[in-house]
Amino acid sequence: DAKTTQPPSMDCAEGRAANLPCNHSTISGNEYVYWYRQIHSQGPQYIIHGLKNNETNEMASLIITEDRKSSTLILPHATLRDTAVYYCIVSLRPGNTGKLIFGQGTTLQVKP
Amino acid sequence: DSGVTQTPKHLITATGQRVTLRCSPRSGDLSVYWYQQSLDQGLQFLIQYYNGEERAKGNILERFSAQQFPDLHSELNLSSLELGDSALYFCASSGEDSTGELFFGEGSRLTVL
Numbered sequence: 001d002a003k004t005t006q007p008p009s010m011d012c013a014e015g016r017a018a019n020l021p022c023n024h025s026t027i028s029g030n031e032y033v034y035w036y037r038q039i040h041s042q043g044p045q046y047i048i049h050g051l052k053n054n055e056t057n058e059m060a061s062l063i064i065t066e067d068r069k070s071s072t073l074i075l076p077h078a079t080l081r082d083t084a085v086y087y088c089i090v091s092l093r094p095g096n097t098g099k100l101i102f103g104q105g106t107t108l109q110v111k112p
Numbered sequence: 113d114s115g116v117t118q119t120p121k122h123l124i125t126a127t128g129q130r131v132t133l134r135c136s137p138r139s140g141d142l143s144v145y146w147y148q149q150s151l152d153q154g155l156q157f158l159i160q161y162y163n164g165e166e167r168a169k170g171n172i173l174e175r176f177s178a179q180q181f182p183d184l185h186s187e188l189n190l191s192s193l194e195l196g197d198s199a200l201y202f203c204a205s206s207g208e209d210s211t212g213e214l215f216f217g218e219g220s221r222l223t224v225l
Contacts, residue, residue, distance in 0.1 A: 032212065043114065043202055043216030044155070087155075093212035099145065099168045100214060102155035 004088045009107045012082075018075040020106050022088030025069040031092055033064060034100060035073045037084040044087065044102070047073065078110045115139065116217035118203050124223045130191040133220045137184055137205030143167070144186040145206070145214060146178055150199035161186055193224045 005023040012018040024033065035047040048055055048062045050071070055062045061074040075082055087105040115138035125131055137144050146158040148171075157170035161180035172178075175193075180186040190197060200221050204214040 034212075036214075038155075041149075041200060041219070041221075043116075043204075043218050044214075045114075045216070046213045049212065099157050099160055099170065101157055101170075102147075104154055 004090055004103055006086075006088050006103065006106045008104065009109070011109050011111055012075075012078045014080060014110055014112050015077055018073075018078040018082065018108055018110070020073040020075075020086050020088075020108065021070065022072070023070045024088070024090045027068050027090045031090045033062065033068075033071050034089045034091060035060070035062065036087045036089065036100075036102075037082075038087070038105075039081075039084040047086075078108075080110050080112065082108065083110045084108060114215040114217060116203060116205050116215050118201075118217035118220050120220055121218065122221050122223075124225065125193060126225055127193055127195060129193050129224075130189065131193065131222065133188040133190070133201050133203075133222075135186045135188070135203030135205075135217060137186070137203075138207070138215055141205035141207045141215070142184065143206045144180055144184070145204040146172075146186070146188050147202040147204065147216075148199050149202060149219075150196070153199075155202070158188070190222070195224050198222055198224045 034049040036044040038044045050062045064071045085105040117136040119134045142163045145160045148156045158172040160168040164180050178188045200219040202219045204216040
């Protein structure tokens with residue numbers, strides 16, 4: 001599984017967009033980019049994933065560079081409840097041979 | 113609510129003892145994953161089962177074992193417990209749909225004294 005590099009921590013003002021970067025320069029062609037978050041000690045929560053194209057859902061947007069070596073998770077209007085550890089993971093699809101290997105993630109602090 | 117149920121939520125036991133953690137996956141999900149989260153190690157993948165068969169193995173100690181039963185629930189058995197086994201243990205499940213998304217339970221917090 002490809003490794004990822006994320007900044008250990010970031011701050012964001014409430015109501016502003018939070019842009020969380022992730023580098024994954026060794027990603028292979030059939031590996032997806034997954035984003036999860038963990039609020040305090042709750043179970044991790046899926047946010048979004050993508051292969052090549054940019055993706056958007058009700059929670060966030062995922063921007064993947066053309067060379068697929070990096071990506072950015074965008075929370076368009078961060079709220080205090082978005083304070084969490086955000087994990088960027090590259091993997092084959094779980095359920096096949098992929099397994100999600102979590103790194104240290106980025107601790108996002110949303111401030112009033 | 114992810115649909116994944118883990119029991120017990122909290123467990124306190126002594127060194128040398130054995131415990132069993134139980135996971136009921138979302139209805140219809142064939143894959144079950146176990147993760148360990150301790151303060152100094154982060155989220156560590158332990159093992160994956162698919163429809164009763166072991167599919168992938170991570171950093172699971174020999175003192176730990178798991179199985180998935182015909183009704184698809186899974187159990188993680190931890191034996192000869194040590195202080196360092198104190199952690200949150202998460203179970204996750206996934207289905208055969210196109211997203212490959214994992215659904216995590218709320219975890220079982222194990223404290224070894």
